[in-house]
Amino acid sequence: MQKKPYLTLFLSTLQLSAFTFGGGFVIIPLMRKKFVEKLHWIDEQEMLDLTAIAQSSPGAIAVNASILVGYNVAGPLGAAVTVVGTVLPPLVIITVISLFYDAFRDNAVVSMVMAGMQAGVAAVICDVVITMARNVLKPFRWQPLAVMICAFAAAWFFSINVIWIILACGALGAVETLVRARARKERQQ
Amino acid sequence: MIYLQLFWSFFQIGLFSIGGGYAAMPLIQHQVVDLHGWLTMSQFADIITISGMTPGPIAINAATFVGEQICGLPGALVATAGCVFPSCVIVMTLAWLYYKYRSLEILQGILLGLRPAVVAMIASAGLSLVFLALFAGGVLPSSLDQVDWIAAGIFVGCLVVLRRWKTDPIAVMAGAGVAGWILYSIF
Numbered sequence: 001m002q003k004k005p006y007l008t009l010f011l012s013t014l015q016l017s018a019f020t021f022g023g024g025f026v027i028i029p030l031m032r033k034k035f036v037e038k039l040h041w042i043d044e045q046e047m048l049d050l051t052a053i054a055q056s057s058p059g060a061i062a063v064n065a066s067i068l069v070g071y072n073v074a075g076p077l078g079a080a081v082t083v084v085g086t087v088l089p090p091l092v093i094i095t096v097i098s099l100f101y102d103a104f105r106d107n108a109v110v111s112m113v114m115a116g117m118q119a120g121v122a123a124v125i126c127d128v129v130i131t132m133a134r135n136v137l138k139p140f141r142w143q144p145l146a147v148m149i150c151a152f153a154a155a156w157f158f159s160i161n162v163i164w165i166i167l168a169c170g171a172l173g174a175v176e177t178l179v180r181a182r183a184r185k186e187r188q189q
Numbered sequence: 190m191i192y193l194q195l196f197w198s199f200f201q202i203g204l205f206s207i208g209g210g211y212a213a214m215p216l217i218q219h220q221v222v223d224l225h226g227w228l229t230m231s232q233f234a235d236i237i238t239i240s241g242m243t244p245g246p247i248a249i250n251a252a253t254f255v256g257e258q259i260c261g262l263p264g265a266l267v268a269t270a271g272c273v274f275p276s277c278v279i280v281m282t283l284a285w286l287y288y289k290y291r292s293l294e295i296l297q298g299i300l301l302g303l304r305p306a307v308v309a310m311i312a313s314a315g316l317s318l319v320f321l322a323l324f325a326g327g328v329l330p331s332s333l334d335q336v337d338w339i340a341a342g343i344f345v346g347c348l349v350v351l352r353r354w355k356t357d358p359i360a361v362m363a364g365a366g367v368a369g370w371i372l373y374s375i376f
Contacts, residue, residue, distance in 0.1 A: 018244050053283050056300050058207045059276030060246030067280045079281060087269055090245025094253040095265055097239060101258070105235070109370060116369015117238050118322040119340040120362040123347030124241065125315035128211055130352070132308045144305040151309035155215065159223075162215045162310050163205045166303060173302015177295050 005074045006081050008039070013066050013085030027062040028054075031069060041073050062086055147172070191260055192267045198225065199252045199271035204279075206248060207300075212307050213248040215314035227255050234321050241362050248272050319344070339372045 016030050028051050035042045042050070050072065054064035063086055070082030097104070104110055136144050147169060154160040198220040206213035214237065221227045228236070240250040252272040256264030320328065323344060325335040343365050350356050350364075 049287065050284075053280065053287055056207070056296070057276065057280045057283055058205060059203050059273070059280070060206075060213065060248050062246050063249070063273055063276050064280045067277055068284055071281055071284060076281065079277065083273055083277060087245075087249055087273060090243065090249045091253050091265065091269060093243050093245070094239070094250050095257055095262065097243070098254050098257040098265075101235075112370045112373040113366040114235065114238060114369070115322070115337075115340060115373060116343050117242070117362050117366040118234055118318070119343040119369070120347045120365025121234075121238050121241050122315065122319040122322045123344050123351060123365070124358045124361060125211055125214075125311065125318060126348055127351040127358075129308060129312045129315055132311070136304050136308055147302070148305040148309045151306040152313055155310055155313035156316065162219055163201065165306055165310065166205055166207065169302050169306035170299045171302075173299045174295055176302060177298025180298075181294065 005041075005078065009070055009073060009078055010081050010085045012039075013070070013082045014088060017062060017066075017086040018089040027065055031065055035069055035073075042069065046072070192264065194225070195256055195259065195264055195268045196271035199248075199255075199268045200275060202248055202252075203272040204275040207303055207307060211247065211311050211315070213246070213251075215310045217248065217251045218314055218317070221251065221255055227259055230317070230321060232258075234318055237318065238362070241358065339369070339376060343368050343372070 012034050016027055016034065032047050036044055036047050050065065050068040054061050054068055057064050063083060066082040066086040067079045070078035070080070072078075074081070105114075133148065136148070151165050151169060154165050155162060202213060202216045202220055206216050218230075218233055222230055222233050236251050236254045237247065239254070240247040243250065249269055249272060252268035253265045256266070256268035258264075322340050323337055324330045325337065330336055346368070347361050347365050351358070351361055
């Protein structure tokens with residue numbers, strides 16, 4: 001290992017985070033390029049594993065991936081360094097925007113641009129939802145479709161706290177896995 | 190204690206947003222708009238829009254923005270810390286467990302059960318953004334006068350472009366902004 005991995009870790013994640021526009025998935029290929037191909041700190045298979053963990057853990061994917069890379073390279077202190085590196089660019093940028101927000105919002109041109117962009121963002125989210133729903137329903141099964149409809153109804157019509165919906169669906173998945181595992185064991189006996 | 194409230198709210202957002210990206214959106218809306226009234230729905234839509242145009246995760250952007258609006262830079266730092274804290278603990282624990290057990294069947298089962306719910310949550314939050322962008326007052330219109338036809342046109346145009354050509358969302362949003370500027374200036 002290098003003499004000062006902390007500085008390199010910090011600068012790398014800072015740079016990656018500053019250029020991760022859009023969803024968090026964008027940071028994964030960038031990280032792979034930096035830490036696998038360029039620095040050789042993490043091997044190919046490990047990066048895939050880390051990606052899976054980052055995706056399936058709560059929180060932002062970019063932050064999770066940074067924690068994993070930092071932890072992997074230099075332990076908990078490495079993770080702390082990469083988190084700060086990842087959080088700093090959005091913190092600075094949004095702080096600056098936030099300071100000028102009122103003037104920004106009252107400007108006629110800005111509000112026209114923002115109105116247009118809001119319609120655009122709504123379209124982007126619809127696009128994301130369509131793609132995600134397709135992936136979840138491929139191959140088609142009734143159960144995820146039913147879960148999706150119920151969860152949507154709970155959130156949209158009944159305004160149930162999303163945390164309860166997520167906990168309920170996670171519990172359902174756990175129970176289903178246990179039941180299936182038991183059935184498999186009985187079949188084997 | 191506003192700092193504690195901020196930390197706790199964004200701690201929950203960080204803890205329960207699974208799946209990254211827009212998955213955090215409904216949770217942020219619930220905490221920040223519905224529960225505490227720190228932002229109005231239109232401010233919330235602004236921060237989602239700004240998040241789309243700037244680097245960094247939505248949750249971090251929202252945490253910074255909300256904290257900053259309520260009690261300045263310390264607020265921004267506290268909210269961001271709250272947002273990141275659960276990730277640090279859980280991800281490191283999972284990494285440790287993962288290297289120990291590699292494939293946890295029960296964990297995969299939980300994640301599989303969560304996926305349709307996550308999609309539904311995003312759909313629900315997305316729909317309120319569609320309403321806000323297209324209809325006056327953000328509720329289902331009772332007459333056609335309440336529909337913002339320019340926004341509706343931009344929305345449909347963007348969706349077609351995104352579905353058909355898989356265009357970069359940043360480019361689409363920028364295009365929508367320019368279209369808004371031109372169309373609202375003309376009409």
